[in-house]
Amino acid sequence: MEKCRVSGVKKKAGDEASNIEKSLVIIKPDGVKKKIVGEIISRLEKENFKIEKLKMAKISRELACKHYYEHKDKDFFDPLIDYITSGPSVIMVVSGENSISRIRELMGPTDSRKAKKGTIRGDYGVDVTVNVIHGSDSPESAKREIELFFK
Numbered sequence: 001m002e003k004c005r006v007s008g009v010k011k012k013a014g015d016e017a018s019n020i021e022k023s024l025v026i027i028k029p030d031g032v033k034k035k036i037v038g039e040i041i042s043r044l045e046k047e048n049f050k051i052e053k054l055k056m057a058k059i060s061r062e063l064a065c066k067h068y069y070e071h072k073d074k075d076f077f078d079p080l081i082d083y084i085t086s087g088p089s090v091i092m093v094v095s096g097e098n099s100i101s102r103i104r105e106l107m108g109p110t111d112s113r114k115a116k117k118g119t120i121r122g123d124y125g126v127d128v129t130v131n132v133i134h135g136s137d138s139p140e141s142a143k144r145e146i147e148l149f150f151k
């Protein structure tokens with residue numbers, strides 16, 4: 001009998017390029033207070049991202065410190081923890097093609113004052129601290145953060 005020739009199996013167009021990633025996205029307390037939760041989710045969905053998990057919670061100081069552990073020695077750490085725990089946030093697992101870098105593009109840079117109009121931070125952020133949204137910055141961070149918030 002003729003052997004199956006795996007190399008002869010045709011893949012669907014675009015299969016090679018597929019890189020579906022999961023990202024942890026947080027609509028921070030200022031975003032919830034401004035009533036732009038729907039607007040932000042809509043922007044993600046219009047870019048064909050899938051909302052896999054979603055919950056609303058006031059992040060505890062303990063969880064916030066774990067999440068932002070990499071910044072623990074920075075001057076802005078205490079104000080950052082005060083800000084992220086100041087009210088309810090919306091916490092999501094979002095998936096899609098190259099979602100990590102593409103979501104960070106939609107967000108805009110950390111400093112809202114430097115973010116272009118049309119980005120989430122450019123349209124709704126206040127400054128370098130109060131900036132509406134968090135998105136994972138690497139596959140390793142995404143895995144760690146998703147386990148932290150959705151264990």
Ligand code: RTP
Nearest residue numbers: 076080109110128129130131133134135136137
């Ligand atoms: P995020 O982690 O929240 O997605 O933000 P990011 O990657 O754009 O920025 P990162 O450097 O990781 O900083 C985390 C959050 O800390 C606050 N921050 N304040 N100089 C400051 O006062 C300062 N720098 C950063 C922001 O809320 C930033 O999103």
Ligand code: MG
Nearest residue numbers: 134135136137
């Ligand atoms: Mg970050």
